[in-house]
Amino acid sequence: MTDDVLIEARGLVKDYPMGDEVYHALRGADLTVRRGEFIAIMGPSGSGKSTLLHLLGCLDTPTSGTYTLAGTPVHSLPPDELAEVRNREIGFIFQMFFLLPRASAVENVELPLIYAKVPPGERRRKAMEALQFLGLETHAAHRPNQLSGGQRQQIAICRALVNKPSLILADEPTGNLDSKTSENIMGQLVRLNRMGNTLILVTHEPDIAAYAPRQVRIRDGRIVSDEVVRKAEGGEP
């Protein structure tokens, strides 16, 4: 595990205008994440954890505050440059999987590589490698609706991995899965982390959060606690 800083967020504020009033979704969040860390961000709905995830994932920019990702200040980048950062640095895993329904599994995994302008042959090779990594190569030609929920989420994990991002963001990755499948998925994520991937997991389930060595709690737009509950690489919870 390396010690250098991947994420440096200072005083992140996000306001949404709601008619005449302003809704303060995030009221100044500070967060530092080193490469190789595995963090769970926890909080009830409406706490601002989704907003924080969107900011960390470069899907949105903060109203104020600074955010440096992999050495690049990204808090005020225009949309297209944010898209490039997402493409290069971030892999997303969503609760609803968010696969393209008309594309096959391998085509779904290839998607980030298309926007990274990787030529087709190389693209297919990398996507197949990612699928093999999770033992899904036999499902490469299947469409999402031919796969189980767990398989779909694993395809999504492959898609998150394929462009070798610095950061993997998982937003309630087990929210739509039964407990056995959830365990499996979390096992995969732990495995990714052990291989050196930086992982940020957003969840409201303590069981799921317990997989992460470091837990950040958020409430009413503020980070209320940030603690390392056990040594990293501490094995199973």
Add this chain to the structure above:
Amino acid sequence: MTAAIRKEQIYGFWGSVAELVRIALRAILASKMRSFLTVLGIIIGVLSVVAVVSIMQGVFAAFFAEFNSLGADTMFVRPNYEMSRSRVDAVKRLKMTYADALAIKDGAPLVKEVAPFVMRGDTIAYRSQRDTTQIIGTTEPYAPINNLDLESGRFIGPMDVATRRKVCVVGQDILDKLAMPPQCLGEEIQIGRGTYTIVGLLEKKGGSFGQSQDDQIFIPLTAATQQYGQDIANTVFILIQILDPKQTDNAVEQISTVLRRTHGIRFGQQDDFRIFTVEAIKRVIDQFTGISTMVVTAIVCITLVVGGIGIMNIMLVSVTERTREIGIRMAVGAKRVHILYQFLIESVTLSTLGGIVGLFLGVGLSHFVVFVLRKTVSETFPPAYVPFWIVLLSLGFAALTGAVFGVYPAVKASRLDPIDALRYE
């Protein structure tokens, strides 16, 4: 290394376009019925334009072929049928005779040759074979002015006209119609009530507008007027060849002067004849071609605008339906321009496919219409001709329609916020 970079760059543009076309085709084929209904407007637009233009072009081509056999040094005189009835002197009536032709030959120095002719459909018979054809009564110069060449024998000569000899020159189709051998010279055929001896056989000229030039029989003008009577003798048309095409205006002036004198038209009175120069006829055809091209273009524009609105409508629906997809693509790194191109190329692909379908159906329809016209109206209706420009024009316009009407939905898609798009249910 350099090669690799170049390959990368080439892939960068055309590869992306090919990629986007593939994505577009998948989206289009995913809902075939809807895609078909969406482009129906474009299909019908292109189909009708291609069919109309192909049939028209076929007719034009045949028409031109007919007039191209006439040189720029020829003109044509006929009675002025457009003259209002009340103005025509009841006693004189409209009259044009062989004598007028001879008067022109004598009285207009710029005139080289005159070929008066009369036309009439009649029955023909050879042994037990009967049919109908067009009979043309004329004089010797008709053949050179019309560029008619003989395969065997000779054309109508001066003596035939002078002595009203019952001889005829036949076109190639007549042989088929009457089941005659190619060695037909000297054979006698029945034309109406008269019996004529074949003295010449024309070379094959090929199909032409309406009446094939191969489906005609020529007889001496005098024999025709004798056989068909005074009415025919008084409605002679005159084909004129002048010495110098540059002197067309002066020649028209001379001919006009001669005819006004022989017809006894007083100063200030209207001509009872009309002179058409080949140049003027070609000008009229050009004008007509221009107008019809404009009309066709206008129809194309209207139908494609209608078709385009249909495309825009469905593309807007498609963008809404695929908001989630747009969100996913943006999340994994698609820039606005990627989304813009994706939807733009989808609408262009859709409308171009419509254009291609319309083109094929249009070509098919034009051939079918010609087929029906040949069965019902005229066997020699000219074949449809699909000019290359209409292929380019219709596909180009179809693609353009997709591009123009796809811009708004595509821009709308590209402006979506990734978070909103992902959240969209």
